[in-house]
Amino acid sequence: MSALDDVIAAETRLSEVDGVNGRLVICGHSLDALAGRKTYEAVLALLLGDLFPGSEDTLRSELAEARLLAFQRVARLDTDLLSLPITEGLRAIMARLPDGEDKSAALLQIAAPAVFVPALIRGKSGKSPVPPDAGRGHAEDMLVMLTGAQPSAEQVRALDTYLVTVSDHGLNASTFTARVVASTRAGYASAVLAALGALKGPLHGGAPGPVLDMLDAVRAPENARSWLTSELARGERLMGFGHRIYRVRDPRADALKSALSRLGAAGGMDAARLALAEAVEREALALLRAAKPGRVLETNVEFFTALLLEALGFPRDAFTGVFAAGRAGGWIAHAHEQIETGRLIRPQSRYIGPKAA
Template sequence: MSTSNENNATIQTITNSPSFPAGLEGVYACYTTLSEVMGTEGKLIFNGFNAVELAETKTFEEVWFVLREGRLPSCCELSDFRFKIEELGHLTSDEVKLVRKLRGGEPMSAFRSSLSAIANGRNFKSWLKRDQAEISEEIITLCALTPAIMEVLHTGRKPKYKFGNRGYADRYLWGITGERPTEANLRALETYLILTMDHGLNASTFSARVTVSTGADIGAALTAAIGTLSGPLHGGAPGPVLDMFDSIGDCANVDHWVSEKMAAGHLFMGFGHRIYRTDDPRSLTLKRVAERQAGPRIDLAKATEAAILKALAEKQEAKAIAENKPVRTLRVNVEFWTAVVLEHVGIPRTLYSSTFCASRMIGWGEHIREQTSNNKLYRPLSYYTGKKPV
């Protein structure tokens, strides 16, 4: 047990410490041309393009190309790129067996282990002192393999041949549901996958950059990112959003449910964001997609969204007055409407984080590429607040 003198010494140390924001909130840690999150304006930019416009009008491969090249592809470039992704997206029979053995438990953990094992099996090595083109090929290969890995993990079988598939998003959805997706469901999923492809220096992207900055291989960097994304505060909210709808049950119960939870200091999944101080453009877009899907789930989602936003606003206003601080606005985040859209297209609840992962793999890959093209080892400082030697 510490004495009061020791406690005083610790307090003294902390008082004199250099100041830095908890969670590195507001700190810049890299330059990037990939994406800009404009939290106050509620805009998301991918390499100079408005992400919402891309999501509403382009295919997954076109936007992937934009992240890689900074421009839209010509028709020929797009068909070559699509062909390349398709070609690289096949697992060997040994890899199918390997992935099968890793099934079970948390899908994100199984995916993380599968990707790591495949990179190891393909003999991926440190990227240091190697050709950039080779590194780029390794990145694109692991990304292209994602739908096939997820399919084996979900079905336990060798991926089905998908005659006439319409690309990465189609292969993913078809692999998970076992049926050729309708055009509407494919477009809904593709819109989601594009919107979440990249998002500045979020925790998992930071993880990927930190890992690759040590010279670690591409498989290690992507594995680190997947592990980081698996936390409920980052990419794990859509499943719990549906659990919330189940627990509410019906539109008539919304107000009572929300006020009870609010009184208990509940953390509402699908609300709040570190950067956005206005509407997240991705959630507005996905809400439009969900509205087109229609049905009772949408009505419940709308009623729940409205009730939680109202309750959070009242709480934040009261807090701001009590503490004489500006109001911290809390809005719905991308995960709320994602839950509704993914449920409608037939993705099981247990695979929502994996689906996010299938999209964010592209952003991580491009951040890794960017980091390797101008690397500096990440090595920040920690401020010691432990006991001093006697």
């Protein structure tokens, strides 16, 4: 067990992760009441009420203007930057943003990943970036900047659902990192950049892509049981199952599965791909329960994240960057909350090295 397991490192009004009962509460609202029902801007208004005391419409307008400011940096997407993996390219261009602790700095950090990720995707394939439009909502604008085409209402709703679902999730590794950096009064840009570095790791936000690798390897629903059985026999981990906190099913998985179902019903999801995923999920859960009866290994957020983002047109190497676009709001909210406490986070360590001579 880690030295920080079960240690209360902060008091927060932002989110509660109930791992025993499988519930996520954001500012007093269950995820069920938010995902698929509220826009990302509406949830930002909840998370950032202290920093943005105006209306949701005002925040929507200010966030749109921040996207326009972020796009001014896209002109500097040089060859070296485009040669990097998308997450590293995002980290590099985010490092060029000005730091500060005011509202404009906070908005720019939230807006920038939604602008930079589509621009990096397009730039790496030789396409020109698509400028944002202040008249669009955040999710809609991100999809237009990705594809250059007007998305359907259900596609917009699906991305909004994703951004809302991942907007905040307690004191996870990247959010704790953001709070530690913010506690030094380094500024919002420094906090978000550090959080992005933590998110990049495969044990945190860098894992959804391999779910698609698994589906590609299975190929057809009838192959699911034999392929998964072989993986388990070799001691391999099944991607998209199990969570450090949840002892039951991850509620975010259900929110994204519902979004996928709606997208599929509207013709925005490959029916065969969805059927394959459902077969893999069903067989994986059955095999995991039989093979590891003492452990709770339920579907987690990674499984349906991969399918949803793939259906919306994001390449799998960009999934961590899209995650950052949603989690940036939570990072800023936690950074702001930590700054308001006025305290530096400084835990103690226990020395276990050799004694001095």
